[in-house]
Amino acid sequence: KASSSRLIARQEVVSCLPVLALSNFLDGGNYVLDLCASPGSKTLQLLETVLMYRKNNKKRKQLKGRVVANDVNSSRLTALQDAVQRSGIPSKFTSRIVYTNHDASVFPLPDTVAKYTTSTHHDGVLADVPCSGDGTVRKDRLVYKHWKPNIGVALHPLQVQILKRALECVKVGGVVVYSTCSLNPMEDEAVVAEVIRCSRHENTHEDAVVLKAKTLSPAVVELLEWPDGKLKGFVRRPGVRKWKVADTKDDNDTVKEQQPLQNNHGDKHSDEEEDEASLLWHDTYQHAMKAGMINAVPSLWPPPSTTSLLTTTDATTTTPSSDDIDLAQQTTQISTNLELEVPESYHIERCNRILPQDHDTGGFFVALFRKNCEIRF
Numbered sequence: 001k002a003s004s005s006r007l008i009a010r011q012e013v014v015s016c017l018p019v020l021a022l023s024n025f026l027d028g029g030n031y032v033l034d035l036c037a038s039p040g041s042k043t044l045q046l047l048e049t050v051l052m053y054r055k056n057n058k059k060r061k062q063l064k065g066r067v068v069a070n071d072v073n074s075s076r077l078t079a080l081q082d083a084v085q086r087s088g089i090p091s092k093f094t095s096r097i098v099y100t101n102h103d104a105s106v107f108p109l110p111d112t113v114a115k116y117t118t119s120t121h122h123d124g125v126l127a128d129v130p131c132s133g134d135g136t137v138r139k140d141r142l143v144y145k146h147w148k149p150n151i152g153v154a155l156h157p158l159q160v161q162i163l164k165r166a167l168e169c170v171k172v173g174g175v176v177v178y179s180t181c182s183l184n185p186m187e188d189e190a191v192v193a194e195v196i197r198c199s200r201h202e203n204t205h206e207d208a209v210v211l212k213a214k215t216l217s218p219a220v221v222e223l224l225e226w227p228d229g230k231l232k233g234f235v236r237r238p239g240v241r242k243w244k245v246a247d248t249k250d251d252n253d254t255v256k257e258q259q260p261l262q263n264n265h266g267d268k269h270s271d272e273e274e275d276e277a278s279l280l281w282h283d284t285y286q287h288a289m290k291a292g293m294i295n296a297v298p299s300l301w302p303p304p305s306t307t308s309l310l311t312t313t314d315a316t317t318t319t320p321s322s323d324d325i326d327l328a329q330q331t332t333q334i335s336t337n338l339e340l341e342v343p344e345s346y347h348i349e350r351c352n353r354i355l356p357q358d359h360d361t362g363g364f365f366v367a368l369f370r371k372n373c374e375i376r377f
Helices: 013-023 041-050 074-086 141-146 149-169 189-199 268-277 285-290 306-310 322-334
Strands: 031-034 066-070 097-100 122-128 170-180 209-211 221-224 245-248 279-282 352-354 364-371 374-376
Touching: 013 041, 013 122, 013 170, 013 352, 013 364, 031 041, 041 066, 041 074, 041 122, 074 097, 122 149, 149 170, 149 189, 149 245, 149 374, 189 221, 279 285
Parallel strands: 031 066, 031 122, 066 097, 122 170
Antiparallel strands: 170 364, 209 374, 221 364, 245 279, 352 364
């Protein structure tokens, strides 16, 4: 009754986490970008955050914050606007939301670097990206029924590009929150690791351009710990440093022996066995390519550290060339006995995994980034 009368707005606790974390780095009156805003619950949560009062403001004057709510789909954006209007929030507050219709991966940047001022960048950016939604299987059985690993594989490049653009849009010293309702490392830690790798110029063919940096520190972009004091007692699991990439036999042109899954007349156990039997696991990108995996890209796997790459080169080489490193990378990844692992210096353990069994919620993933100098990917 209270919900239908607009006295309260219901939101699952894990869905609140991205904005709750970002709010720790905002003090009211901020300009915040919501790159993938639909359906809008986080947008309204952001609005409440940027319009809050300052604790030390004796006059308790309302601050002039702003939220840019963006979505690539115009119909979803219209639905978002309707949801904001139905929320019952006074128009003097909802007028602080600006709606834009852009592809989040190429969201417009400030005009030129020469004219860069912090006012043209956002104080914070939320990137709650499109994902497979496998963390929602308990409340949506269709997700489980139609899930395949190639869904996350296909989304991975887009998720990487959106996170990169989020980091380009936030001001120096600002915070970006990346989140998904998926527990698939290909959509979570693999995306985080790839963006950090690119920001550090490590073994990449598309180097990031660091602008206005006083020093070329490895921590151009850094992962942050979950804010102290936020949701004390709430169980968060650390990010994982190693994983394998799954594929299904029936998705590959090179593997035809697997027959299409049949309806076993309600025999659920038989269905699960057949699903499990259809999975292929790939230790490396090269192994996946040889098996004919569709949409495979190197960034789906943990990035090999520079140190581990150098161990495969001639021990007498004191200063390896870029060609040596490239060769070492290929040699390392081709090895079938190598288990790749995200380098410790990435601090991937600072990512936050929320497992359904810990608090009777959906599965969720949240990572917090700080940008320490201007960068273009």
